Amino acid sequence: NAGVTQTPKFRVLKTGQSMTLLCAQDMNHEYMYWYRQDPGMGLRLIHYSVGEGTTAKGEVPDGYNVSRLKKQNFLLGLESAAPSQTSVYFCASRGWNTEAFFGQGTRLTVV
């Protein structure tokens, strides 16, 4: 009964390094999302996907790239990390008109 799983849970990066965050869901959901959550800013949508092989930009896409090569996985990449990308990142998935489920989050610090 895994639901939505995010990997890793914590990470510290140096400025300029790259990394990939993995989101995996086992509910056969079409829609997947990446959000970032910052104090006082709420949840902001970075990128989303409406199905395998499709991605689209959200509210704050700059500095991030995504890929959805398999329906169950949605990857978020940071090519050159900046301190402004220090945040908690959440992945979510949902069906056509069903509940959205969230992962437990990835706490990323860029120094």
Add this chain to the structure above:
Amino acid sequence: KQEVTQIPAALSVPEGENLVLNCSFTDSAIYNLQWFRQDPGKGLTSLLLIQSSQREQTSGRLNASLDKSSGRSTLYIAASQPGDSATYLCASLSGSARQLTFGSGTQLTVLP
């Protein structure tokens, strides 16, 4: 662009009180509205989902209502307990891209 507002930002009540959390949205053409709970340092846990055709949903001590015409939803918590202390967020599903738009949340503290 959909905007979702939650008032108040913070609420403190004594144990046992019934309380209401508010959520308003600017675009009434929503597919559904969902309420979540977030504990400190944790992810979001889904509480209730109300489809656009529904007026309310209930789960245990929680009751959520939806009034699309006025752009409002409320989450009613009966007989509050200290374990209910958390941040409560609402999110609307709307638009051609079916995006989830979140409010900034209400931080609830239930005092023993």
